Amino acid sequence: MERAVFLDRDGTIIEDTGYISECDKIKFLPGVSKAIRLLNENGFRVIVITNQAGVARGYFTEETVKEINDYVQKSLAKQEAFIDMIYYCPHHVEGIIKEDRKECYRRKPNPGMIVKPVGEFGIDLKNSFVIGDKISDIEAGHRAGCKTILLDSESPLNKEKESTMISNYVASDLHEAVKWLAKVSCQKERH
Numbered sequence: 001m002e003r004a005v006f007l008d009r010d011g012t013i014i015e016d017t018g019y020i021s022e023c024d025k026i027k028f029l030p031g032v033s034k035a036i037r038l039l040n041e042n043g044f045r046v047i048v049i050t051n052q053a054g055v056a057r058g059y060f061t062e063e064t065v066k067e068i069n070d071y072v073q074k075s076l077a078k079q080e081a082f083i084d085m086i087y088y089c090p091h092h093v094e095g096i097i098k099e100d101r102k103e104c105y106r107r108k109p110n111p112g113m114i115v116k117p118v119g120e121f122g123i124d125l126k127n128s129f130v131i132g133d134k135i136s137d138i139e140a141g142h143r144a145g146c147k148t149i150l151l152d153s154e155s156p157l158n159k160e161k162e163s164t165m166i167s168n169y170v171a172s173d174l175h176e177a178v179k180w181l182a183k184v185s186c187q188k189e190r191h
Contacts, residue, residue, distance in 0.1 A: 001124035013029065040080075049137075
């Protein structure tokens, strides 16, 4: 069984500027490629899971989502930071596009995008992590049985105890989160 880290996209890997519909608007957050390389080096599968309600809302198409995801994946690969797969959910109950206006098991906080790759990659969810900047990311991780890390750049260290009640750890950015989980994983392997 393999370990995986499930990463949210907007607000975790790239800046969350709203409904991103153009590749030239993408800005990678600091330390992202370094963090993903560290995950690769530590033997984690790296899987991105992202809600893309902009499709259901009619702001852009699924083709646009695929183009942006492809751009993110290729840009990081140029820096030797490899993502194994990107899953997205285009659905939302308040959408205006009829076929995408619905409840969906894949849409976070539901665990569908985490559970789906288990069979494809042979993932051990108990030894895997979900990292994201929203409570819906953390809740999806809990529902799937993963450990979770909440990204909260506003969180001073004294808030850590309160925040870790909802997640296993709180980090200011992805690189800090990955350094912590690499340390925790190494300690667990030694015992």
